[in-house]
Amino acid sequence: MIFKTPTQYFLVSGTSDGYTPLNAFDGALLQAGIGNTNIIKMSSIVPPHCQLIAPVPLPPGALVPAAYAAITSDIPGEMISAGIAVALPEDENQNGLIMEYSAKGERRKIEEIVRNMAVEGMKLRGWPIKELKSICIEYKVKNVGAALAAVVLWG
Amino acid sequence: MIFKTPTQYFLVSGTSDGYTPLNAFDGALLQAGIGNTNIIKMSSIVPPHCQLIAPVPLPPGALVPAAYAAITSDIPGEMISAGIAVALPEDENQNGLIMEYSAKGERRKIEEIVRNMAVEGMKLRGWPIKELKSICIEYKVKNVGAALAAVVLWG
């Protein structure tokens, strides 16, 4: 294998306004505790036997694989939400599935959709679900806002 | 170097309908045989001396670099296609080039364009082409559909 397979993961979320959409995204990463790392986006699996841990401080500048949902908006007053869901299989030798979803709208609605997405993904694999976790955050934009939810792979 | 350079590669493709565009994309990855890995998108070179192999099962949750074309559509009945082309140079010490293209339309048209893209890319480098491979897949959307073609780096 070219890369090592991660052995731990954790869930984080954040929101922010900013000078530009990228600044708002940067602020959301900072609030989520992963703003001083180099996030590499990937699609979107929890390896078998990967352990859920509480968020840990990451070394500054480290290259860190993550699956995330992010949304920015420059419409003042707009409500935006970003969520991720993790479905873990009953069979521990199989992998879990991460789904990401972000859109205009309230947290409750977005979180329901992203959880359904993970359920559908496991149904497609024919794998019974042991556990379904999710994290979702909403944000009312001041000028230029961002919302982010992420699964960070680590270990 | 931060990462090891891949020594093998293979071509895959897949299509699917799904509950959302991301679920359809997930289904296309599954059909392509790479749905239970963490795909890291990269642009888009076959290293010198990298060997073409038949698709192999990848360890679940592995971090895998890939170049891919993907398209989703929520227009029932629409035909979508995704293709990649790999141009290999006569000089084996030089690298090959991967091009990706996806759009509405039939496979034949999309595959012709992506092959031309790879030919043009090698022309820009001034490198004669020894071999031109491609893979392209079309899909008629039921409700929400996706088509995917990928070059997976491995080894």
Added chain:
Amino acid sequence: MIFKTPTQYFLVSGTSDGYTPLNAFDGALLQAGIGNTNIIKMSSIVPPHCQLIAPVPLPPGALVPAAYAAITSDIPGEMISAGIAVALPEDENQNGLIMEYSAKGERRKIEEIVRNMAVEGMKLRGWPIKELKSICIEYKVKNVGAALAAVVLWG
């Protein structure tokens, strides 16, 4: 850690016309000297103690993490620009911040915006800036054009 943390970085830029937007992007990568590598996009930190070096030739096909701004346009005569800025902190044990910005318009304007973005990002962290570097390039599109500015992590 899954990946090693980079110890060197360099700044590059390039522009090109091409047969398609992806070909133009490929040409811009080639002009920037990184067209024969596998760029993995990341967001967007210079690790502490990472050394700025002059651009070096990269091994063909190597997997290389980079933060970049890129823009393509198929409007003949349109001026496009891509820039990145790197803000380094006074405290050498803290990381630097990379910002990316690309848009229609002249280099001078885009470079000013991206530098401001980096200043704002450091302000959000509460970190005084020791040094602010940037690279920005403009391009007048012939048929289908691209402009690219990148920070390549290495070492």
